Amino acid sequence: MAVALVYLKNNQDRMKYADYRQQGLPITSSYVESAVKQFNYRVKGTEKFWDEEGAEEILQLRADFLSDDDPLKGFWQNREASESGQRRYRKAA
Secondary structure, three states: OHHHHHHHHHOHHHOOHHHHHHOOOOOOOHHHHHHHHHHHHHHHOOOOOOOHHHHHHHHHHHHHHHOOOOHHHHHHHHHHHHOOOOOOOOOOO
């Protein structure tokens, strides 16, 4: 209870809900929650988990897929042109 009271006191200047309503601003977290839900659905799907690096790569692919200038087509053309036909293997430690 004390923690909640400290929080409310420290953030009192940000809690002008009547003013926010008059300005037509949202005073709920539902917009953010909805965005997170959409993000999870579109990027993760169900029962899929990404580390930070993998999530960044998936987001880039999704952005490329939705892009108007079709960067994926150029990516695949450049990749095919740069391939040597040899597989890349990691060196044993």
